[in-house]
Amino acid sequence: MGMRNFLFLTICGAALLGLTVSAKNTSGSATIGQPAPNFTLQGSDGKEHSLADYKGKFIVLEWTNPNCPFVHKFYDSKTMQNLQKEETAKGVVWLRINSSAAGHEGSQMLSDLADYVQSQHVAATASLLDPDGKVGHLYGARTTPHMFVINDKGILVYAGGIDNKPSEDAAAISTAKNYVTAALTETMAGKPVSTPSAPPYGCPVKYAGD
């Protein structure tokens, strides 16, 4: 009896342990057509930014890494900054998120991030840090860039690559179809997004290794 209870408790304990370990992978997720899960992150302005702060607005999430050549492709050519300028002028909230873990490529401190925003003339609403990768995992961000569009009702309407030309060559931008602009135009007109997902491409997000 005593032995049996002990065994049972041991098994339960082991099971619970297993669950806590795996909880990281299972806590919520962002799914197209479903409400986008909320998060709160520190921004380069030193303030905390919550997705919930921007309720009722159209939101773009941009996963980024300052050292990734694919990010360079869009920032060196000013494509990304122009896009940010255009869309925020229309009232769109643009959040940049860097999920590089400390000690990994592209990892930034808040001060580095502020410098980057200034020197690169970033025109996003806010640039945020996600060093433990929680938000990245929540949204299933895999590459930099990896783009997400949320409509004014808080529904995720686009997830995927920034455009349809997976290349690190900036020359490809001019002929590429930008999925983020397309999704924003459609969803802001109240229409369903015709391409709600496309393969993301770029550098793998530099999450902490397990």
Place this chain on the structure above:
Amino acid sequence: MFLIACSFFLRASEPIPAPKEGNSVAITQPHVTAELIPDYNSINSDKLDVALHLHMDPGWHTYWINPGDGGLATTIDWTLPPGFTAGPIQWPTPERHNMGPLVIYGYEGDVYLLTTITLPHERLRWPIDVKIKAHATWLACQETCIPGKADLSFRLEGGVSKPARAEDAFRAKFFTEARARLPVPNTRWEVTATYGPVSGVPDSKAKEALWIQFADKTIVPNPIIPSEDIYFFPEQGNVLSPEETGDFGTLHQKVSAFWWIIALQQNGEKPSRLSGVLVYDQSIIEKSRAVYISAFPTDDTSVLTSHALNYKSEESDSSQPPAPPLGTAAATLQTGTSDQPWLIAVLGAAFVGGLILNLMPCVLPVLSLKVFSLIRHAGENRRAAWIQGVAFTVGVVISFWVLAGLLLALRAAGNQIGWGFQMQSSGFVLTLIFIFFLLALNLLGVFELGTSLVGVDAKATSKTSGLASSFLNGALATVAATPCTAPFMGSSLGFAAQQPPFVAMLIFTFLAFGMATPYLLLTIFPGALRFVPKPGAWMETLKQFMGFLLIATVIFLVYVFGALVGQDQIPWLLVTLLLAGIAAWVYGRWGTPARSLRVRVAALIVTLGLLVYALNWGITLAQVTPPETTIASNSNRPGDLNWQPWSPATVEQALTQGHPVFIDFTAAWCVSCKVNEQVALENNAVKKAFAEKNIVLFRADWTHADPEISKTLRQFNRDGVPLYLLYSPKNKDAPQVLPEVLTPGIVLEALQKL
């Protein structure tokens, strides 16, 4: 072993000498050196193979056609002389590399990307001297990523054939080795893929999964494959979610097939064609360990029936391939010549299942009718009895065919209705109630059906109507038997439901024969009839007793009817039965040939009027919308165990909270379920064990057709209730499946194993 062979080859071939005939120059970029190598040995034909050799610094990798979670595939843009065409890159089998929690597909060390260039041979004027140019781009990553590109070229010159030289021999070996790294075409595996629910996939973020089955066309049984030795690289990106642990979804194995349930990528694509490379630690075909396969995944979840998850012993973690038990034959069976023995086993199981059906509570009353009829015919000649047996058999077989046809038709229509669906239709139950009630009154002597229908007076019975009666008896027995899923029935039916119509029909036929056999044997070997008592006055007694058996069946059916349309309707149903009873009595009292014709006609009018009125009323009762209460919620009495209504989400929640879970899949009309619940689940020792072990109890009520429950039943290769599952939170994917006949001992033993 493969890697050793590769590295040996690489050491032997490094550095690759630049071809003298051409003038290919290697271009070095940060961490990557690129070079074009033509295979001059192939120039005698119309085709010239060219390898793009990328040599990466240690730790750096370039990417496969599907880079996995990040990265970019290497590209080659060819600039060719007029008439020359270049084919696609022939990708060598990729390797998988972890980048934190992400998994990428690519190559480390050296990779040789082969491209076949087709020459317009007939239009060329030999000797030739042309330039083949290629613009290659790649992404090289270690921790950081660096894009690279190179403009490479070589001169293609010379005649149709050249004398073989030492270097040519070396190059021949080089290309032979490079080609050996390509996956081979698939001749071994029959691949079927379906987009289905996530079941047992560690990454529960995904809502959907790809179920991909590889059936071995060559060997049965094939050895159990350790899951770490096998991997599938999908060519299409953004589809499947690879696992960092190396467990690419869940691997399940059967004797002749194995399959994966692979979580779909979060917000990914669902392409109609899926292709990729299946890699196995041992040779798959000849010497190759990688095979190129493709499939067209469907959304047809009915094929998932073959993916039985309940045979834990056969899964990949078992060290020894176990002998397949009879019950699992259904799950492993593939339609194909190599699997004929399995088909025979399944048909055998179906036959035995049919035999057992005779002993099921639903059939027993009809069985007694049959026995009674048999005794009646014992007085006749042997041939007549034999013919009755055949008629009964035909009745059973045809009824099974009709049911099978109906089941297949419904399944074809994508209906989520399983076996036993008749009992989920209130109209069907109502019809049975009336038939059984009137038959009971007949047996109790309230009325005689004259000489033409049931034919109590054997001497007056014409042969044809006797045959018709036997035929109808067979049909009736079948209809009543369907809700009782006997232990052998489950897997056979689950198997039948997913088979091509011919095989399904065959299985139903064997079930039918199994059920009819005892009766048929008694009629073919009338010797056994000697043991049957001689007709006499006791027959009247027996007949009346059987009337009570039928009344008992009616009571059970009334209970089912109440469960379907609400208990409030039962008094009204009883009133309609009273009216039907009066109708039968009027017919029996004044409708007999002893009365004058006028009286008989009047009696018949009254009888029919009453019956039609009663039936019509019954039909309106049957159309009442069922109330929301389920047997799960209204069977909870104070002091009882807390049975919760089942849903996959609540089960998942309980498991996540660390509770073991027991699920009782049941239905109001399922007698075996009721017996199991009374005998085993309501047993005090079992109740105590449930409470002690903190088991969360769920009841899935299938009284009304519930598509979600039907789907779950089919996942466990069942097409009917009962089904009992015991989940341990530490092994959520492989619940214990308890037998269809429960005893307290079986449940307690299962609980011990938690």
